[in-house]
Amino acid sequence: MSTAEGIFEPKVEPYRIAPETYVIPQLLEAPPVGMFYVNSMVITGTEPVLVDTGAPSNRQQWLDHAWSLVDPADVRWVFLTHDDHDHAGNVRQVMAACPNATLVTTWFSMARYAIDTEEFWMPFNRSRWVRDGESFQAGDRTLLAIRPPFFDNPTTRGLFDATTRVYWAADTFATAIPHPAEDAADLDAKAWREGMLLGNRLNHPWHLWLDAGKFSKHVDRVQDLDIDTAASCHAPTIHRGLIDEAFDLVRKVPELPPWEEPGQDFLEGIIAATTKPVVS
Ligand SMILES: [Fe+2]
Ligand SMILES: [Fe+2]
Structure with a gap:
C-alpha cells in the first residue's frame, strides 16, 4: 500500500x-538496506496453534492481532x-492469556529462556518437549518439528x-526488502534474490x-518435505512458484563472501543527521 506521495506505508495486518x-x-x-519483517504464524485448526510469539517491542499489537484470529481460550x-x-x-503473556495451551519447546530452549528473564520461569507442567525430527498431534493435523537450513540459535x-504443506522456517529465508510485500512474488525478482542473499549472510x-556437500544434504532434508508455502520470521511468504528458487538461493550462500555490515562511519552519519546542534 502506498500514499498519494508514493511513500510506502508499512502494512502490518495479519x-x-x-x-x-x-x-x-x-x-x-533497517537503513541502509531497507526493511525486515518480524513475523509469527497462527494455525486455526481444530486445536489452534501459535507458532512463535512476536517481539516485546510490538507486544500489544501482536496480542491484538493474535486474538483477532483465535480466541485465547x-x-x-x-x-x-x-x-x-x-x-x-x-x-509469558501468551501462556497467561491461554489457559488451555501447552508450550511446545525443548530442554535447552526452556533452560536458556529461564535464565534470560527477570523471574525464573519454567512451566514444566504446561510444556511438551519436541526435538528436531519429532512430531506432535494438534487435533486434526500432525506437525513436524524440523531444523531449517539456516538458524541463529542452537535450539531452532x-x-x-x-x-x-506449510513450513515455518524460523530465521531461514530472512530477506531485506525495499518495500512491504506479503508475497515474495510481489517483489522485483532481483531485489528478492539480493535481499535473501543479504539476510541469510547477515543472520548466519x-x-x-x-x-x-554436507550443507546441501541438510537443505535436502527440508526441501524434500515438498513444501507448498514457506513462511518465516523475517521475510515475505514464499509460495510454490518460488520455492525451488528460494532453496537454490539458500544453497548459494556458502559460496559467498561475508556481508559487511555498516560500521562506525554509518553510525556517525546517523548521529549527524539526527542530532540538533548544541547552542551555547
Ligand atoms: Fe533467531
Ligand atoms: Fe529471528
Missing part, C-alpha cells in the same frame, strides 16, 4: 497464507522455534504442517565455514 493459516507481521525499518499449542526475543518475546526447529555468518 494475512492468510494457506487454509487455516495466517501470518502476523511486524515491519521494521481456544489456543491449545504454542510452538516456540527458539528462545530469541523476536520469536519468544511475548511467550521449524514446523511443517503436512495438512497444508557461519555460512563461511560450511562444507557445501
